[in-house]
Amino acid sequence: MGLLTEGTPLTWEETKKLAEHVRQHGIIQFINLYKRLKDRQGDVLKWGDEVEYILVKFNDEKKVARVSLRADEILTELNKKELENPETVKSLWRPEYGAYMIEGTPGKPYGGLLAHFNIVEANMRHRREEASQLLKADECLMTITSFPRLGCPNFTDPATKPTPEEGATRSLFFPDDAVFSGHPRFKTLSRNIRQRRGEKVAINLPIYRDKNTQIPVDDSYKYSSAALPDHVYMDAMGFGMGCCCLQLTFQACNITEARTLYDQLTPLCPIMLALTAASPLHRGFVTDVDCRWNVISCSVDCRTKEERGLAPLKNDKFVIKKSRYDSIDSYLSPQGEKFNDVPLIYDPKIYQQLVDNDIDHLLAQHIAHLFIRDSVSLFSEKINQNDEEDTDHFENIQSTNWQTMRFKPPPPNSTIGWRVEFRPCEVQITDFENAAIVCFVVLLTRVILSYNLDFLIPISRVDENMQNAQKRNACMEQKFWFRKEVTTQISPPEANECCKKGTTNCEPKNCDVYTCMTVNEIINGKDGEFPGLIPLINTYLSGMDVDADTHCTIQQYLKFIQRRASGEILTTASWLRKFVTEHPSYNKDSKVTEEINYDLLQTIKGIQSGELSCPELLGYSTMSKTKENIPSALSLSNC
Numbered sequence: 001m002g003l004l005t006e007g008t009p010l011t012w013e014e015t016k017k018l019a020e021h022v023r024q025h026g027i028i029q030f031i032n033l034y035k036r037l038k039d040r041q042g043d044v045l046k047w048g049d050e051v052e053y054i055l056v057k058f059n060d061e062k063k064v065a066r067v068s069l070r071a072d073e074i075l076t077e078l079n080k081k082e083l084e085n086p087e088t089v090k091s092l093w094r095p096e097y098g099a100y101m102i103e104g105t106p107g108k109p110y111g112g113l114l115a116h117f118n119i120v121e122a123n124m125r126h127r128r129e130e131a132s133q134l135l136k137a138d139e140c141l142m143t144i145t146s147f148p149r150l151g152c153p154n155f156t157d158p159a160t161k162p163t164p165e166e167g168a169t170r171s172l173f174f175p176d177d178a179v180f181s182g183h184p185r186f187k188t189l190s191r192n193i194r195q196r197r198g199e200k201v202a203i204n205l206p207i208y209r210d211k212n213t214q215i216p217v218d219d220s221y222k223y224s225s226a227a228l229p230d231h232v233y234m235d236a237m238g239f240g241m242g243c244c245c246l247q248l249t250f251q252a253c254n255i256t257e258a259r260t261l262y263d264q265l266t267p268l269c270p271i272m273l274a275l276t277a278a279s280p281l282h283r284g285f286v287t288d289v290d291c292r293w294n295v296i297s298c299s300v301d302c303r304t305k306e307e308r309g310l311a312p313l314k315n316d317k318f319v320i321k322k323s324r325y326d327s328i329d330s331y332l333s334p335q336g337e338k339f340n341d342v343p344l345i346y347d348p349k350i351y352q353q354l355v356d357n358d359i360d361h362l363l364a365q366h367i368a369h370l371f372i373r374d375s376v377s378l379f380s381e382k383i384n385q386n387d388e389e390d391t392d393h394f395e396n397i398q399s400t401n402w403q404t405m406r407f408k409p410p411p412p413n414s415t416i417g418w419r420v421e422f423r424p425c426e427v428q429i430t431d432f433e434n435a436a437i438v439c440f441v442v443l444l445t446r447v448i449l450s451y452n453l454d455f456l457i458p459i460s461r462v463d464e465n466m467q468n469a470q471k472r473n474a475c476m477e478q479k480f481w482f483r484k485e486v487t488t489q490i491s492p493p494e495a496n497e498c499c500k501k502g503t504t505n506c507e508p509k510n511c512d513v514y515t516c517m518t519v520n521e522i523i524n525g526k527d528g529e530f531p532g533l534i535p536l537i538n539t540y541l542s543g544m545d546v547d548a549d550t551h552c553t554i555q556q557y558l559k560f561i562q563r564r565a566s567g568e569i570l571t572t573a574s575w576l577r578k579f580v581t582e583h584p585s586y587n588k589d590s591k592v593t594e595e596i597n598y599d600l601l602q603t604i605k606g607i608q609s610g611e612l613s614c615p616e617l618l619g620y621s622t623m624s625k626t627k628e629n630i631p632s633a634l635s636l637s638n639c
C-alpha cells in the first residue's frame with residue numbers, strides 16, 4: 001500500500017501545521033532527484049506482481065467464516081527469512097491495511113525473457129503455500145477482493161467491537177482492531193483522513209434489487225445522515241483499503257519509456273478492471289456493482305466540504321474533483337498531451353518552481369497536481385530531512401495518491417530505474433487466473449513498445465470508462481471508449497466532431513480515432529474495425545523464438561483471457577453473484593447470510609486448492625487433485 005517509515009505518528013493537528021513544510025520539501029526533493037536521475041539510461045525490463053491476501057478462519061461446527069486477525073503474527077514469521085537472506089528468498093511479504101491481510105511479491109523481479117512466464121504461477125503458488133504453512137488448521141489464505149461480510153456483526157476472529165464514539169475509525173461497523181496494528185501508518189491514515197475531511201468517510205453502494213429486497217436495506221440511515229436508504233452504507237477506510245488487488249510494476253529502460261508506458265497503459269485500466277471484476281459483495285449484501293474501485297475511492301476521500309464543492313472556498317485552496325484514490329488525471333508523454341482534456345488543478349507556484357528547474361510542462365503539472373494533497377501521515381522522526389538525499393517528503397505525498405497508474409522515480413541509492421505501476425486489477429481466486437492476468441498485461445507492454453502502439457484517448461473518456469467498468473456485468477454489457485487505430489499516431493482528437501470534449505453520444509461512424517466497444521471486442525477483436533489485443537499479442541509472439549513450454553503456458557493464459565472477455569466463462573464478480581443468488585437458502589433479499597458466506601468461502605477454498613473444479617469460472621472441467629498439477633488448467637489442455 002505504500003511507503004512504511006518507522007516512527008512516532010504526529011496528531012492530525014500537528015500534521016496539518018506541517019502540510020506546507022512537507023509539500024515544499026517534497027518538491028525540492030523531487031527536483032533534486034530528477035536532476036540526478038533524469039538521464040539515467042540502460043535499465044532493462046524488469047517487472048513484478050503484488051498479490052494481496054485475506055486470512056479467513058472457518059468454524060465448521062457453527063458454519064461461519066470470519067477474517068482472522070493474525071496478519072501481524074504471520075508476517076513476523078514470514079519476514080524472518082527475508083531478514084536472514086534478503087538475496088535468496090523467493091518471496092517478500094508486507095503488511096496491508098487490514099489486520100487480516102498480507103501482501104506478497106516475488107523475491108526478485110522477473111526479467112524480459114518470455115520464459116519467465118513459466119515461473120510466475122509457480123511463484124504465486126509458492127507464496128500461497130509458504131504463508132499457508134503458518135496457518136492453523138481452520139484458517140485459510142484467500143485471494144478474494146472483498147470479504148463478503150466485512151463489517152457485519154462478529155466478522156473478525158477473535159471477536160472485536162466497533163467503537164463509533166472513539167478511536168481512529170469511529171465506524172458503526174468496522175472496529176479499529178481490524179486495522180493492522182504492527183505499524184502505526186494504517187490507523188494514523190484512518191484517523192487523519194477522517195479528521196481532515198471533517199467527518200467520517202461515506203461509501204454508498206447501490207443495492208442489487210431482488211424480488212424480496214427491502215428498502216431501506218437496513219437502519220443505517222437512522223444513525224447517519226450520510227447513509228442512503230437504497231444503498232449499502234459503509235463508513236470506514238477499512239471497507240475500501242481492506243479490499244485486495246493484483247498489481248504490477250514495470251521498470252522501463254529510461255524515463256521516456258516509463259512515461260510512454262504510463263500513458264499507454266492508462267486506457268487499459270478500466271478494461272482490465274471490468275475483466276477482473278471480483279467484488280459485488282460488501283457488508284453482507286449483494287450490491288449492484290462488480291468492483292472495489294469506488295469503494296476504496298470513497299474510503300480514503302479526505303477532501304473537505306469546500307474541496308468537494310459543497311461549501312464556498314474559505315479555508316481551503318481548491319475544489320478538487322476526485323479522491324486521492326482514483327484514476328489518473330493527465331498523460332505524461334508528448335503523444336498524450338493533446339488528450340489531456342480535463343483541466344488540472346494545481347498550485348501555480350509549485351508548477352512554476354518545477355518548470356524553473358527545467359522540468360517540462362507535462363511532468364511539472366503531474367507532480368504539481370499530486371501535490372494539491374496534504375500529508376495524511378507524518379512521523380516525528382521524519383520532519384527534518386536532507387533534501388539532497390532523502391525523498392521521504394516526496395514519497396509521503398506520492399504514496400498517498402493511490403491512482404490507477406503510478407509513475408515512480410528511482411529510489412535514492414539503488415540500482416532500480418524509472419518504473420510504472422499498473423494498479424486497477426482485482427485479485428482472482430486462483431493463482432492460475434492471477435498469473436494469466438499478469439502475463440497478459442506484461443505481454444501487452446511488450447507489444448506496445450515493440451510496435452509503438454497508440455492506445456490514447458481523451459482522459460475524460462478514460463474517466464467515463466472507469467465508471468462504466470464497475471457496473472454490474474460490465475464485462476458483458478458495457479461499451480467502452482477505445483481507440484480503433486492503434487498502429488498509427490495520426491488523427492488528433494480535435495480532427496473530428498464526435499471526439500470533442502462534451503460530446504456524450506457515441507457515434508462510431510463519425511469518429512475515426514476511437515469508438516465504443518465491448519470488452520470482448522477490445523480483447524478479441526472486431527471485424528473490420530479493431531484487431532483485438534490478443535491477436536496483436538499473437539502477431540508479436542509469432543515473430544519471437546519461443547520454446548514449446550513457454551508457448552504452451554502463454555497460450556493457456558491468453559485462451560483464458562479470451563474466454564473471460566467473450567463471456568464463455570464468468571468473471572469472478574458474476575460467479576460470486578450467481579453463487580449467492582442460487583444458494584438454496586438465499587431469500588432473494590440481497591443478503592449474504594452467515595451460512596451463504598461460509599458455503600461460498602468453503603467453495604472458494606476448494607477451487608483455489610484444485611479440489612473443486614469450477615468450469616464456469618476457469619473454463620475446464622476436470623482437474624487433477626495432485627499438488628504438482630495445480631494449476632491443472634495448464635497441464636490438462638492441449639497446446
Ligand code: GLU
Pocket residue numbers: 001002052241242243244245292296402423
Ligand atoms: N488494496 C488496495 C487496492 O485494492 C491497494 C493498496 C496498495 O496500494 O497496495 O487497490
Ligand code: MG
Pocket residue numbers: 001002050052096103
Ligand atoms: Mg498493497
